[in-house]
């Protein structure tokens with residue numbers, strides 16, 4: 575396996591700060607590919623990677639209208655956990671979490687996976703019941719979580735105020751093997767591995783149309799010309815509705831902005847991830863020392879990649895209540911991403927009404943954690959036409975009413 579020196583790693587970091595889009599020279603698109611993936615976010619790149627690695631399909635192009643990971647993949651708060659309620663969800667999220675454990679070795683690229691533990695606070699009786707139920711479900715699914723007491727919460731997070739003025743901490747759902755990873759490194763690692771397999775990762779290449787004949791995909795129209803393909807994967811998160819429209823079908827998806835912010839760096843003070851869903855805010859500390867903070871989703875559909883002021887106020891108020899020591903912190907950066915929400919808060923990995931077009935979307939506020947599992951499953955679906963991991967996440971569930979309700983596990987207010 576190729577090893578990279580500390581200089582190579584530094585060069586990559588420098589390239590990132592100069593704008594990876596300029597540093598990574600995109601190849602010219604070929605006339606035809608076996609498979610095209612639209613969207614070089616984590617899910618699109620992971621799909622391409624596992625198409626090559628697990629199914630030997632390497633004549634693949636990944637088309638990206640912006641730059642690698644410039645969508646939600648590079649905008650999220652990097653929380654990784656698999657403490658979902660339903661069996662189908664636990665299977666794909668736990669597959670993903672376990673793949674994160676070895677991702678740096680698999681890709682030979684340090685994605686800085688840090689299994690520091692994720693804690694979801696229970697601050698109402700309703701949350702206690704909900705999280706205890708999830709812990710029981712997780713035990714049956716083989717996912718290691720437990721419901722812990724307020725004293726244990728305090729011992730794991732000394733800076734927390736468990737006697738908050740509005741909602742004292744009554745316990746928490748604790749997943750010790752949950753954690754964080756460097757989000758853009760996940761995109762870069764997969765992209766480099768795809769490129770090394772001979773795939774074309776083409777940035778600044780916007781798909782503007784989808785060619786079909788006799789109900790089957792023929793190729794795509796892009797800002798860099800027409801490209802033919804045998805199979806097409808649409809993996810564009812908040813732009814799913816736009817792409818589905820080009821392919822002639824509608825999706826049960828709404829697009830809204832979700833936002834996050836980071837503080838100035840401070841000394842290490844919290845080595846787990848805390849989500850406080852009732853007061854609503856979540857926080858972890860990055861390796862640089864910044865407090866990484868996430869807020870809620872906008873209450874109206876939109877395509878703006880920035881946050882709304884009222885969320886900053888609500889989020890910061892909630893977190894100061896929970897962690898009084900951060901009250902004097904200065905905030906450095908603030909941004910938003912466009913998340914793709916389904917009614918049952920579960921993703922869609924599915925065939926579509928057009929033959930050989932596959933779709934992967936609906937990860938909403940929580941798809942970073944799912945990237946490797948989703949890519950693994952989507953690649954299997956595209957290569958073989960079926961995958962045990964995607965079976966229950968098909969589009970037909972919206973017709974048949976077989977929803978996979980994950981509104982509690984989704985955690986983020988929307």
Ligand code: FAD
Nearest residue numbers: 613615616617639645646647650651653781911941942943
């Ligand atoms: P994206 O990364 O958005 O990639 C889609 C790509 O498609 C984009 O790069 C876009 O430019 C491209 N594209 C769109 N249209 C076209 C076109 N016409 N032609 C070519 N390319 C196109 N999840 C977690 O698990 N944990 C978290 O802590 C977490 N926090 C979050 C915080 C915030 C503020 C946000 C916004 C999201 C958060 N998420 C979190 C959710 C997570 O980021 C997403 O679910 C995940 O990144 C989606 O990845 P993706 O690859 O599907 O989409």
Ligand code: PYC
Nearest residue numbers: 651653868939940986
């Ligand atoms: O899904 O864990 C999550 C999450 C945290 C913040 C945004 N999404």
